Amino acid sequence: MKSRFIKLKPSGTRIEVVEAGPPGSKKAKDLLYLHGAGGHMPGDPLIAALASKYRVVAPLLPGYGKSTGEDDLRDMLDVTLHSLDVLEALKLRKPIVVGHSMGGMIAAEMAAIAHTEITRLCLLAPAGLWLDDHPVADIFSKLPFELPGLLFHDAAAGQKLLTSGVRMEDPEFLKEFLVMNARRLGMAGKILFPIPERGLAQRLRRVTAKTLIVWGREDALIPQVYGDAFKKAIFGSKLVRITKAGHAIGQEKPAAVLKAIKDFF
């Protein structure tokens, strides 16, 4: 996994892009990966797994990692257009566009707005819809120690992934977490706070991409009933459910997610 930077014209926004791919292969298909509200995990297991088959290109949203420009993104349209600008600047060849959670919401918006450009779409437990009877959990008021249980079916293993082994009670970790979290979730809040819904439902009918939806059966953050709602809203889409997987489905079950993508596209 390597990082490089691209500069968007004309805003001058600097975007960090993580890249990884199968060694020695120039023929691997391009895959654009858009992360969720938590950003990339240390040594992200999903990116690693996808890179065994695809050339993975994973830009970080402004406010995440070393990407800049978050002050100019205020609403869903800003974020969607920004992401389309990034896609254009990356010069990918008909990539599979994969988005997790918030990234899935952004990917779906991109596919709705630029439906002639995005032809292959994979949504991993995407945000963006709201069902009154099944409220999505409020991630913004959660304390660090509550996150593993919310994001993973196996909370203990999840905690290790999130912190790469550092103790969460460590004051230095907490201090750094506070600043990082304020930057990342401050940005995410513009499209997810207080309710992670910005009118996507009325635009999903515009999606013409071949679409795969993947959901963890134990998702405690966005219940899997939302998988059915997405499937219903996107014509011809397929829904795959994965057992013993929570919301961070790609990080918890990277091999199963890779298989679902390989089998579908």
Place this chain on the structure above:
Amino acid sequence: MKFTWFHLMPWPHMPDDFRQKYRSVWVDLPSRMYEPELGHGIYHQYLDQLEFAESVGFDGIGVNEHHANAYGLMPSPNIMAATLTRRTSKAALVVLGNSIALYNPPLRVAEEMAMLDVLSGGRLVAGFPVGTSMDTNYAYGTIPALTREKYAEAHDLIRKAWAADEPFAFNGRYTKLRYVNCWPKPIQKPAPPIFIPGGGSVETYDFCIDNTYSYSYLSYSGYMRAKLLMEGYWKRIEERKVDASPYRAGFAQVICVADTDAEAERLFGPHVNYFYNRCLHVYPGFADAPGYRTIKTIQTGALSQFTQAAARDYPNMSWKDLVDGRYIIAGSPETVRQQMEELIKSLRVGNVFCLMHVGDMPDEKVRHSTKLFAEKVMPHLRHLWPEWNDHDDRFWVHPMTGNRASLKVAAE
């Protein structure tokens, strides 16, 4: 010195096992705990106390805005201030304040505050808080990272609306109005004095200096812990080369006065305990929504006081701990006088917001403490800033001088 008697209007019937049963006094505490018919009497008792404070000589009486909060039962402080305009005639009405980013359009604040200023005959002090994260983000749904931009725009609109004598168009990012036309207009020109409640955001210091607003630190943890923050403010004042009028700053302090120190503990101990252990029991996840504070502010280490409160061990703090640590100023008139003098001088404040109704304190104790403070403490603190002649015209009200209707009502 200016002393404002400030009410939070808490719900006084939270159960003894409140901390065990509920995670937060704010945001998600079920409202079934509120009993409206009991609330009727409580509201009127609280309003009576504010009126009583004027009668014993306080310069101002104060109210503020909170939402989904059992310790602050004033979602609309303007309604409370409006009732106070009728039966008071001298005290400044310190509305501290309206969370201007929450009103849609924020012109509503310009209108209501103009109404209050006219009703009171020019006695309004207008407070413009950003609002706590609990109120602004969690209870009222404002996007945390956009809160400050929205606030700045609302402020701009309100000041323009008060200043203009003709309708004008306002094309903001968050508010678009073809016809801004504020009827009525405030008596005080160009605007009532404006106080900004702040909690250590560095940007707020400059905002106050730029606009000649008074910076008000509304803390519940006492003046010793406020020193660092206020020093930051005064340092900024020096850097900006503006005068260091103490009336540029105010501080909120829990104060309990009795005949002796021992009597103070006996009278007020349980109510202080109720305040710190029930009223301030806020779930830390609600204290500071990510994006609410700027990165710069987080990096300077200014944590929300509710984040700090969660880190403090209030349940195990005794009366002695709270008094010795100066969380509260409590004791005989002489004890209170000494500590108040220390507070005023060490923080360099011309305004004190006196929190004298504490937690679930019954009416007679509130009045007893208030009267003792007014008669035996306040007179000795009046002249601590002689070089400023005890008053700074820029930071206090300018009541109308003509025939005032509200005086008649108050006299009846």
